[in-house]
Amino acid sequence: MMRVLIADDEAPARGKLQRWLSEQGDIEVVAESEDGLSAAEAIERVKPDVVFLDIQMPGLSGLEVAAQLELETAPLIVFVTAFDEHAIKAFELNAIDYLLKPYDKDRLLKTLSRIRARPADGSARAAVATARAQTQSRDRLLVPVGETLQLIDSATIEWLEASDNYVHVHTSSRSYILRRTLQDLLEQLGDEQFARIHKSAAVNIASVKAFTPLFKGDYEVQLRTGKMLRLSRRYKDQLFGRIGR
Amino acid sequence: MAVAHLDLATDKHAAASRRLSRTDIVLYSLWSMFWLLMIAIAVQDYYRDGGRQWWQPVLWEGSSLAMATVWLVLQRRVDRRYAALIDQPLRWLLHHIKWFPLIVITFVVSVYSIRHGVYALLGQTYHHEPWSQVLIYESVKLVVFFGLWLGLIFGFDAFARSQEQRQRMLVLQKSLAEAQLAHLKAQLRPHFFFNALNTISALMQVDVPRADRLLTRLADLLRATLQWGDQEITSLREEIRMLELYAQIMQERFADRVKLAWQVDDAALAGSIPALLLQPLLENAFKHGVERCRDAVRIEIEGHRDGDRLRIAIRNTGSTLASGSPAGVGLRNCRERLSVLYGDAGNLELIQLPDGVEVLVTLPWQEHRA
Numbered sequence: 001m002m003r004v005l006i007a008d009d010e011a012p013a014r015g016k017l018q019r020w021l022s023e024q025g026d027i028e029v030v031a032e033s034e035d036g037l038s039a040a041e042a043i044e045r046v047k048p049d050v051v052f053l054d055i056q057m058p059g060l061s062g063l064e065v066a067a068q069l070e071l072e073t074a075p076l077i078v079f080v081t082a083f084d085e086h087a088i089k090a091f092e093l094n095a096i097d098y099l100l101k102p103y104d105k106d107r108l109l110k111t112l113s114r115i116r117a118r119p120a121d122g123s124a125r126a127a128v129a130t131a132r133a134q135t136q137s138r139d140r141l142l143v144p145v146g147e148t149l150q151l152i153d154s155a156t157i158e159w160l161e162a163s164d165n166y167v168h169v170h171t172s173s174r175s176y177i178l179r180r181t182l183q184d185l186l187e188q189l190g191d192e193q194f195a196r197i198h199k200s201a202a203v204n205i206a207s208v209k210a211f212t213p214l215f216k217g218d219y220e221v222q223l224r225t226g227k228m229l230r231l232s233r234r235y236k237d238q239l240f241g242r243i244g245r
Numbered sequence: 246m247a248v249a250h251l252d253l254a255t256d257k258h259a260a261a262s263r264r265l266s267r268t269d270i271v272l273y274s275l276w277s278m279f280w281l282l283m284i285a286i287a288v289q290d291y292y293r294d295g296g297r298q299w300w301q302p303v304l305w306e307g308s309s310l311a312m313a314t315v316w317l318v319l320q321r322r323v324d325r326r327y328a329a330l331i332d333q334p335l336r337w338l339l340h341h342i343k344w345f346p347l348i349v350i351t352f353v354v355s356v357y358s359i360r361h362g363v364y365a366l367l368g369q370t371y372h373h374e375p376w377s378q379v380l381i382y383e384s385v386k387l388v389v390f391f392g393l394w395l396g397l398i399f400g401f402d403a404f405a406r407s408q409e410q411r412q413r414m415l416v417l418q419k420s421l422a423e424a425q426l427a428h429l430k431a432q433l434r435p436h437f438f439f440n441a442l443n444t445i446s447a448l449m450q451v452d453v454p455r456a457d458r459l460l461t462r463l464a465d466l467l468r469a470t471l472q473w474g475d476q477e478i479t480s481l482r483e484e485i486r487m488l489e490l491y492a493q494i495m496q497e498r499f500a501d502r503v504k505l506a507w508q509v510d511d512a513a514l515a516g517s518i519p520a521l522l523l524q525p526l527l528e529n530a531f532k533h534g535v536e537r538c539r540d541a542v543r544i545e546i547e548g549h550r551d552g553d554r555l556r557i558a559i560r561n562t563g564s565t566l567a568s569g570s571p572a573g574v575g576l577r578n579c580r581e582r583l584s585v586l587y588g589d590a591g592n593l594e595l596i597q598l599p600d601g602v603e604v605l606v607t608l609p610w611q612e613h614r615a
Contacts, residue, residue: 102447
């Protein structure tokens with residue numbers, strides 16, 4: 001059974017997709033969302049196999065939703081749009097599934113058979129990577145706050161701390177826990193603003209205040225907030241090179 | 246029709262040109278050359294007749310020059326008041342000629358006072374013909390002089406005004422063309438169009454009458470767009486009809502998310518308004534309100550006549566001024582058209598409300614004649 005989530009801000013558009021998908025024996029529509037943020041929450045909650053994601057939605061666009069997903073665990077995404085020249089070009093280039101509104105049943109069936117025939121070929125990754133390239137996903141990060149999700153400005157992040165399958169995102173005011181890998185998070189946020197300091201931690205370069213040498217080439221990093229972190233020698237050269245030291 | 250509107254904007258331009266205009270500079274240059282010539286001739290004449298005190302002809306001409314200049318400066322200052330009349334030369338002329346008796350009296354009195362005064366200061370006496378002759382002689386001279394310069398001034402002003410009008414027509418045409426283009430783009434904006442088609446495609450499976458209605462609305466809007474010619478001014482009734490077509494389509498798409506309220510006074514419907522002025526404003530309300538806000542949005546369109554003003558307000562909840570981008574093409578174009586057509590009498594205000602944004606358009610009331 002293929003579990004599908006539909007995200008579109010127009011009720012008639014959701015209805016059409018829901019009806020045609022439900023006619024398929026192997027598909028179950030597990031959730032519907034009418035805006036970007038609740039689509040992101042639903043993806044997190046119901047973990048669908050496939051998401052039909054409308055691009056133009058209030059709050060968070062479909063591309064922004066996809067950009068905030070983890071590369072490795074993201075569901076297959078079929079973007080749906082009325083007209084987005086720029087994005088469509090990128091989809092074509094990266095062989096990403098998309099539907100152009102209005103579409104007929106044949107077109108939808110073609111997309112479905114492509115999805116069914118698809119082994120784990122990394123197309124989910126490609127969709128997320130393309131969405132990241134199409135949006136300013138470096139500047140904003142979607143974090144859980146209680147039951148809901150919230151966007152924070154990535155400049156407010158002080159440092160990132162990995163533990164098991166989670167990453168703790170520390171800002172000056174509070175911390176958030178994300179179920180993502182540090183590697184993936186750094187890939188999204190980009191290496192201009194963030195740098196690894198050891199295997200399971202990274203800092204926002206702008207919030208570093210001072211370095212103090214320790215034994216064996218390790219350093220101690222002091223953040224603006226006073227927080228002390230260890231900089232392992234493995235990442236030292238890279239970081240010093242970046243900040244011109 | 247356009248020309249009648251243009252007059253309203255003249256005052257604003259007058260205020261802006263308190264400094265010397267190009268016309269004034271040319272006029273004053275000619276004036277100076279004319280008087281230099283007059284003085285030179287007078288001095289030559291004086292020496293040929295055996296005179297030996299060069300200051301005498303200079304004083305005669307100089308005193309005339311001083312008074313004439315006072316009158317020219319005064320004319321230039323009030324000139325703008327008569328500028329609108331320049332299309333009716335006879336009335337323009339009469340308005341100037343009515344000052345002539347006053348000019349003659351002040352001229353003769355002041356000029357002869359100056360001459361007598363200066364002679365007396367130098368311990369001499371100024372000799373001239375009896376006053377009755379002086380008055381006749383100076384009047385005849387002034388008529389010729391006055392006529393000559395009035396003709397020149399008329400020529401200059403008429404030229405300057407035609408230049409100014411041409412400039413304004415160009416600006417008006419440009420902003421109208423932009424509005425037309427923006428409108429076409431908006432109506433045929435792929436996003437709007439394809440989304441509407443998709444809504445029809447979705448609805449026709451479950452609700453044929455509704456799908457049919459939406460399809461008809463879309464056709465109406467496209468037809469109205471294609472028919473919409475180059476008319477610059479339309480009635481509020483017509484403008485509101487276009488808004489309704491657009492709003493109906495948007496409402497079908499976002500039925501559960503948007504509530505529209507129309508409060509347009511019947512009395513206001515007959516008013517004239519630049520065509521397609523309001524369309525981009527309503528689009529903004531949908532774009533910033535409905536398409537970006539998760540909650541239900543309320544859009545209110547209000548129009549009423551307020552004495553000699555027509556006021557139209559478009560309000561939407563769900564957005565703030567700060568969150569919107571800086572004034573886009575739509576708003577800029579709208580402001581430009583209002584300013585070209587109505588000067589200071591037309592304006593567009595953006596107002597931050599506690600729960601949304603209001604765009605308030607004010608323009609002079611004019612009954613629309615088709």
